[in-house]
Amino acid sequence: MSLQYERDPETIYRNSFATIRAEVSLNDLAPDLHPLAIRLIHACGMVDLIDDFEATDDVVACARAALEIGAPILCGCEYGRIGHHPSPPARQRGSVHARR
Numbered sequence: 001m002s003l004q005y006e007r008d009p010e011t012i013y014r015n016s017f018a019t020i021r022a023e024v025s026l027n028d029l030a031p032d033l034h035p036l037a038i039r040l041i042h043a044c045g046m047v048d049l050i051d052d053f054e055a056t057d058d059v060v061a062c063a064r065a066a067l068e069i070g071a072p073i074l075c076g077c078e079y080g081r082i083g084h085h086p087s088p089p090a091r092q093r094g095s096v097h098a099r100r
Contacts, residue, residue: 016042023047032060 006012020041026034033055041049056062 020047024050026050029053029055030057030060036060 006015017038020038024037024041024047026037029037036055036059037050037053040053041047
């Protein structure tokens with residue numbers, strides 16, 4: 001038996017996002033959050049991340065406004081390293097949280 005593997009990087013990339021869209025329900029998120037949720041799921045490879053995804057309603061607008069004026073992007077990388085946030089973060093304007 002011979003297995004056929006896709007070798008074209010663009011096709012692999014496109015299929016990866018198509019798989020996420022097929023397997024994840026984004027119905028509970030505002031439409032402008034869909035690309036962010038899909039990108040986060042793609043980055044970690046965990047379609048169940050959607051179950052823990054939280055964002056304020058204005059996060060996309062706040063992020064775009066901040067980027068337009070050249071504001072820095074802050075990331076809680078230490079939380080990623082240890083795998084969790086030691087206490088639930090305060091719900092701040094323009095914020096995204098994964099509860100894991």
